[in-house]
Amino acid sequence: MTPLLYDYLAPPVHERPSFVLRTREGKVVRLADPLIQGSVLVAPTIDPADPRAVYQRIADDLRTQILSGDLPPGSPLPSEAGLVRQYGSSRGPVRQAINLLRSEGLIDSHQGRGVFVRRRPPLRRLSIDGVADGTRDAQNSAAEIGGQLEVRRYAPIAAPSDVAARLELPEGTRVLARSFRFIVEGRPVQLSDSYFPYDLVKGTPAEDPDNEPWPGGTLTQLRSLGVEIREITEDVATRTPTPDETQELGLRPGTPVFEVTRTIHATDRPVVTSRLVIAGDRYVLSYRIPIP
């Protein structure tokens, strides 16, 4: 480590790349792009010729380090003060860069602790398999891997218009409305609102919330009601979560969710429709479609 031979005259950021150093003898020199770390002149990490904003360049540099593995998952970034020193900027742009990377889902920050490269949980696969048996839905998966099912609502209501349309019933028809939250490995991963035509479940064990989670999942439950299932339709959308969903699913910023609208059809009519909100950082939806 060579000791610094120059006094460092840091110009304001908007005047760069005019980095100016003055030697101990008073001679002024301009360098292309030095960076001062402690008392040592080191290689530059951001390109001063880049006309983009300082916070963009800082974010780019950190992103490169993260994606290249120089900053592996779980490792801490330098503190804000350290980044300010390292990039010769001020706290505003540094925090803006951190906010950007957080919104990209690359880092997590924790007050009092620091900023860390986000560990990506392994993606679980949620399958609906038209070839095999169609039973491996989310509810079943949750049960299989020891998840918990939190019952939030389980009551007959008058069908709202979208539900009625999907069940091909007149608006206001009585339906059994069920709301669940699935918790896997201690973390909430899925919210679910589902609706049965009430005449289908009236007087059956499916009317009792204490029977949830039903062993084998919804499809088994339907079959126990004597329903023969012919088809499942799913519409998969993605979006950023609402604040409520962020709260209920314990999501970190920069995590999108799936919104799945699923309808299960029996031979003659739709028998369940549901709306699932699934944490996008934990699941991949897997489909297998046979072509006749």
Add this chain to the structure above:
Amino acid sequence: MTPLLYDYLAPPVHERPSFVLRTREGKVVRLADPLIQGSVLVAPTIDPADPRAVYQRIADDLRTQILSGDLPPGSPLPSEAGLVRQYGSSRGPVRQAINLLRSEGLIDSHQGRGVFVRRRPPLRRLSIDGVADGTRDAQNSAAEIGGQLEVRRYAPIAAPSDVAARLELPEGTRVLARSFRFIVEGRPVQLSDSYFPYDLVKGTPAEDPDNEPWPGGTLTQLRSLGVEIREITEDVATRTPTPDETQELGLRPGTPVFEVTRTIHATDRPVVTSRLVIAGDRYVLSYRIPIP
């Protein structure tokens, strides 16, 4: 409009809800939560008893107005200066609130113009239909509705390991690598990288990029090669886009993407695998799964 009868003594935000007004006669009164707009005392819009940060409360208030329709899509928000006046805060929290709403996909901001409630384009449906014929894939849809196909790469390469695995070929086997960008209604909506085993397409019209887009889509193209398609598998993930993808798809902040890994299987072997990156604000993926 009643003229204001009081001088307004704005206390710093962290001291609220101690709003203090002094009458022209010098008497000091405390009000639960007034707000000054211009010269008029108006109903409060944020709850000073709320212990959360000021920017959170501002964001909540604006979000409520947007979701309720008081601020309809396309309408402008008050300017930063206006919001500063309205909420009696400073520019920092106001901008922080705007950043939050932008990351939620609720607003767009344009330098020099203002901040506007985002118009949500209608969601198009991308179907893969196992019941009918399996031909309505993205490529075909793009063609149907008059989209454009931008060819970015169309060349044989040595298969990278993930592609080789999905095609059940040894790593390094020659594959035809194709990269497209789909543009619908003047906006890019999908990036696609797809791979054929090279022996399948060698010496056929499918080897020539000038034949793209193939009428009827990839499945028709495969059938023209004498391939009998039996199954399509799709893994659907969602995430925030990379900066590159944001650029290439022209995405606004707060828009997630789908990442679809699709493999098409013939009777004896996989014949195409592709990785699609789809703008999440434009499409809903629709699946119809028959249950035997």
Add this chain to the structure above:
DNA sequence: CAGAGCTACTTGTATATCTAAGTTTGCAAA
């Protein structure tokens, strides 16, 4: 040794001020 408490460090929030850069508007000149 166990626990309380202090200290130093971290990120989070709020304020004030300045400059840059893009957009709209209206007025004046051609």
Add this chain to the structure above:
DNA sequence: TTTGCAAACTTAGATATACAAGTAGCTCTG
């Protein structure tokens, strides 16, 4: 009437400062 330009707006970016609040590690005390 049309064009050009200046003024007045808008958001974007950077800096400086202050304090709040959470965390970790150390030391002191019992």
